[in-house]
Amino acid sequence: MTAAEPLVLAVNPGSGSTKLALYRGGTLLHEEKLVHPELLERPARRAWEELPARVAAAVGFLQRAEVCAGDLAAVVGRGGLLPPMDSGAYAVDARMLADLERAERGEHASNLGAAMAHALAAPHGCPALVVDPVSVDELDPVARVSGLAGIERRSFSHALNIRAVARRFAREQGRSFEALRLVVAHLGTGISLAALRGGRMADVVNPMDEGPFSGDRAGGLPATALVDLCFAEGATAADVKRRVFGDGGLYSYLGTRDVREALRRGEAGDSQARLLVEALCYQTGKAAAALAAALEGDLDAILLTGGLVHLAPIVEGVRRRIDWIAPVFLFPGEDELRALAEGALRVLSGAERARRYEG
Numbered sequence: 001m002t003a004a005e006p007l008v009l010a011v012n013p014g015s016g017s018t019k020l021a022l023y024r025g026g027t028l029l030h031e032e033k034l035v036h037p038e039l040l041e042r043p044a045r046r047a048w049e050e051l052p053a054r055v056a057a058a059v060g061f062l063q064r065a066e067v068c069a070g071d072l073a074a075v076v077g078r079g080g081l082l083p084p085m086d087s088g089a090y091a092v093d094a095r096m097l098a099d100l101e102r103a104e105r106g107e108h109a110s111n112l113g114a115a116m117a118h119a120l121a122a123p124h125g126c127p128a129l130v131v132d133p134v135s136v137d138e139l140d141p142v143a144r145v146s147g148l149a150g151i152e153r154r155s156f157s158h159a160l161n162i163r164a165v166a167r168r169f170a171r172e173q174g175r176s177f178e179a180l181r182l183v184v185a186h187l188g189t190g191i192s193l194a195a196l197r198g199g200r201m202a203d204v205v206n207p208m209d210e211g212p213f214s215g216d217r218a219g220g221l222p223a224t225a226l227v228d229l230c231f232a233e234g235a236t237a238a239d240v241k242r243r244v245f246g247d248g249g250l251y252s253y254l255g256t257r258d259v260r261e262a263l264r265r266g267e268a269g270d271s272q273a274r275l276l277v278e279a280l281c282y283q284t285g286k287a288a289a290a291l292a293a294a295l296e297g298d299l300d301a302i303l304l305t306g307g308l309v310h311l312a313p314i315v316e317g318v319r320r321r322i323d324w325i326a327p328v329f330l331f332p333g334e335d336e337l338r339a340l341a342e343g344a345l346r347v348l349s350g351a352e353r354a355r356r357y358e359g
């Protein structure tokens with residue numbers, strides 16, 4: 001590392017936390033996870049309303065790291081619920097920010113990533129970028145078919161971490177990323193999964209529409225019961241969407257999004273909490289097995305990643321349902337900050353061009 005190498009700030013707003021890291025070239029200088037406990041225990045609201053507080057928290061991080069105006073070469077944020085797009089780095093522009101503020105594709109903490117990068121880059125006069133947004137869409141044509149004319153399956157996932165962990169696994173195995181066939185399950189406050197083939201996300205389990213429930217996403221629901229929910233007296237589209245994606249899952253049963261808290265309650269004798277934890281593992285295992293079927297059973301490994309992979313009962317509950325399919329490897333937490341910084345560094349070094357947002 002030399003002082004001449006660029007200083008990059010990576011910003012990852014999650015459902016219950018903001019993760020920040022400073023990289024000098026590829027070297028991590030400083031990292032913090034700012035937990036926002038209040039977000040875990042109350043109904044979700046518009047992500048955009050959290051922008052000032054999250055930017056202020058990030059400014060505090062930069063002060064603690066003694067970063068001065070003009071020091072940063074780029075700020076890179078996690079991209080949100082944008083239109084379907086290829087993987088890669090995108091320059092933040094006014095159109096992207098307006099789309100994310102409107103949140104037409106849904107509310108999501110990562111909708112704040114571009115706006116935080118934009119606000120934090122301003123005093124440094126440096127580029128603001130997003131990398132591998134939640135809306136990366138590389139689905140096979142067959143995976144797009146929903147079963148009802150006029151509705152297509154959509155690709156929303158923890159694409160950034162899923163792709164970063166798959167790349168890391170490839171490096172550790174001495175294999176090329178493109179040569180591997182993998183199922184990767186990201187288990188955080190949200191749970192999403194992907195089948196990777198040829199370096200592309202050939203199918204995903206998108207928690208906005210389907211798959212396992214998690215801390216606050218309902219995942220797939222019985223379709224006719226969902227129709228009744230939509231037509232209940234006083235229901236609005238925004239309320240129902242928030243109920244299933246943001247206030248669903250564990251939160252809807254227990255009033256907390258925190259799986260650790262659910263485990264604590266289960267250990268203290270709460271049989272509902274115990275059943276829900278078991279169901280979360282059961283549904284996650286089923287979804288991973290479905291993606292293994294999408295790869296015709298021909299896969300090198302199943303990778304489990306995300307915050308929940310720190311929790312042994314969750315790992316065991318998922319693993320025993322899938323370890324007959326392929327070897328299971330664990331990547332607790334996530335590698336999103338490094339993946340963001342590396343994406344920005346590829347742009348700064350000229351190895352990759354920042355793409356223009358097409359909207």
Ligand SMILES: Nc1ncnc2c1ncn2[C@@H]1O[C@H](COP(=O)(O)OP(=O)(O)OP(=O)(O)O)[C@@H](O)[C@H]1O
Pocket residue numbers: 014015016017187188189190191215257258259260261306307308310311333334
């Ligand atoms: N170090 C840890 N030890 C135990 N449990 C953890 C740990 N970190 C996170 N968790 C659990 O994982 C869940 C949150 O994971 P994580 O922090 O990866 O999610 P997030 O960033 O809020 O959301 P997402 O991953 O969906 O974007 C919580 O239920 C929390 O209890």
Ligand SMILES: CCCC(=O)O
Pocket residue numbers: 108134156157158189190191192206207208217
């Ligand atoms: C929609 C992207 C994955 C998630 O946050 O649940």
